[in-house]
Amino acid sequence: MAYPYRHERETRVLSEHFGDPEARTLEGWKKRGGYAALKTALGMAPNEVVDIVKNSGLRGRGGAGFPTGVKWSFMPKDDSRQSHYFLINADESEPGAFKDRELCRWTPHQLIEGAMIGAHAIRAKHVYIYIRGEFFEPAQIIGRAIEEVYAAGIAGPDAMGSGISIDVTLHLGAGAYICGEETALMNSLEGRRGQPRIKPPFPAVMGAFSKPTTINNVETVCAVPHIITNGADWYRQWGTEKSPGTKLFNMSGHLVRRGNFELPLGFPLKDLIYDVCGGIRDGRKLKAVIPGGSSVPILAADEIDIAMDYESVAAAGTMLGTASVIVMDDQTNMVKQVRRMVEFYAHESCGQCTPCREGTQWLARILRRIEDGYGRQEDLDQLLEIGTNMTGTTICVLSDSAAAPVASSIAKFKDEYLALIRRAEPAAAAV
Ligand SMILES: Cc1cc2nc3c(=O)[nH]c(=O)nc-3n(C[C@H](O)[C@H](O)[C@H](O)COP(=O)(O)O)c2cc1C
Ligand code: SF4
Known part of the structure; x- marks a missing residue:
């Protein structure tokens, strides 16, 4: 794909001279x-x-x-x-x-x-x-x-x-x-x-x-x-009344075409994925989308019928954030993805606030335990409780950002957690 790829539905204002x-x-x-x-x-x-x-x-x-x-x-x-x-x-x-x-x-x-x-x-x-x-x-x-x-x-x-x-x-x-x-x-x-x-x-x-x-x-x-x-x-000719203008959408993950695409705010997420980015690569099915960078709650595949402006994305229970859209196909291991994101926040926490310093580490450890085959039924409640204690209690929102994908993935992909835990129960009982 030549850089910069331009899609006919783009409105290039800020990115007009990319590649020149x-x-x-x-x-x-x-x-x-x-x-x-x-x-x-x-x-x-x-x-x-x-x-x-x-x-x-x-x-x-x-x-x-x-x-x-x-x-x-x-x-x-x-x-x-x-x-x-x-x-x-x-x-x-x-x-x-x-x-x-x-x-x-x-x-x-x-x-x-x-x-x-x-x-x-x-x-x-x-x-x-x-x-x-x-x-x-x-x-x-x-x-x-x-x-x-x-x-x-x-x-x-x-x-x-x-x-x-x-x-x-x-x-x-x-x-x-x-x-x-x-x-x-x-x-x-x-x-x-x-x-x-x-x-x-x-x-x-x-x-x-x-x-x-x-x-x-x-x-x-x-x-x-x-x-x-x-x-x-x-x-104001672009976007919505409350979210005017164009926005660079950073598209990554399991897409046919990835990269930056400049579009009016309010552009449909479905069109962004299936038209502008050419859909899911290798003909696979969509599983989940993070619409605004790793700090925001995850959307399941059946929740993507939304417009990409600040208000509409918030109404869907997540955030537009930086409009950094991470797309995951049906082969994605959600527990692993969430664990990797949480480990990032645990590494980057500045350590000033106890809920963030301790909470990010505990979330990462418990997620790792589930992934490694030593998960327990009570781990999910514990993850949610730690996340609640990390939200709205710290100097900055890094702490909230680490908790958000954990809570949303448990709400929407609980079966994946439970499958790992059920498989793990004999191993956990043995230790
Ligand atoms: C942990 C954390 C990391 C952030 N990183 C960035 C960043 O890399 N770039 C950025 O522009 N804003 C970042 N922000 C948001 C900034 O604090 C700030 O809101 C932003 O720079 C304001 O610019 P704006 O009003 O033009 O959005 C971050 C916020 C948090 C809590
Ligand atoms: S919430 Fe922000 S200020 Fe507090 S420890 Fe985490 S990164 Fe540091």
Whole structure:
């Protein structure tokens, strides 16, 4: 399959230039209309920029779907600029997610342009792009793009001749999933241990370096130049009233075609799997779908008749999250898959909160025991009880994320657990 594969039902806005190396350079980006939106935004008052983004209905693509313009409006309105920071979250470590690295790799100037517009909107003098350290190629490409914008006078003390000072710095993380959580990212950026902070205070009051800070995901920020150029109504032509715009769907698992596909929010999940991605590979049957990255509850095959927007996916009892769709066929061992996900969270827990530190380890151990043939009937209740104690009781939601697939898989694939336990009972009785 040639990269990038394009499906006729795609609406490519952010990903239009994927696969085009010329679009990575400043000259190439400018030829494609780049930095016109920044020029326009720098000529506007910060509040005007915030209002356009608010009216567009753009929602954060980092997982929670919080309205971006509303988030920007929380920042103090003083004009000192010295003391505000805009952080770009390019940590992307969620299993199933692989969109931000592609945006960084193919369209670094789209990201920098969006980041500088955001900085102006929240009156920040400094943008930090925090990227996961293992993303060697995307980091190199962004680094080069930053050099280009400084040399061209786009970034720096007099951004595009506007008299406004905006600096852009690239910061490499060390590859810890928890450093994608916004306050852990701030600690890491400051050179501290990457552990989430208790909120309040919220970042808009006291964030990076103890100053008012806004943080946004790469994909969120990449949408901003298009909104400034074309207007809020243009952006609202796609999606639904509450979930407008296009979204990169990261499709992985047992599919004929995998990869990133940009589609309007509200696109039917069934069409995404069977039309855009060509269905289940090797003619097999669908068993389960994780619609929003490994942190969200699992859907069974008979639950996929839903639209992929924030509200519809929530109504189905799960979450759109990062729209990282993991598709599993009928040969998948669900207990094994869930155990592998839980082990990931157990490894990545920062260890501050007892329910998370202990709970993730216990979930992993019990799941491993069931898988290894030593499961007991009471294990399922115990898994659910541990999960309940891990939910809503900790500093960040990593703990909830580990518990969600366990509870949903027991609810929907209990027979698989029971089959392993029944087979195990003679072995368990012998020890
Ligand atoms: C454990 C954990 C990991 C996270 N990892 C990421 C990440 O890699 N990238 C990201 O953008 N957001 C991540 N988030 C969400 C961020 O905390 C934050 O909500 C997001 O960057 C805000 O941007 P948005 O409003 O544009 O979505 C993570 C959250 C948690 C709890
Ligand atoms: S929930 Fe887990 S990862 Fe989050 S702060 Fe607590 S211990 Fe750390």
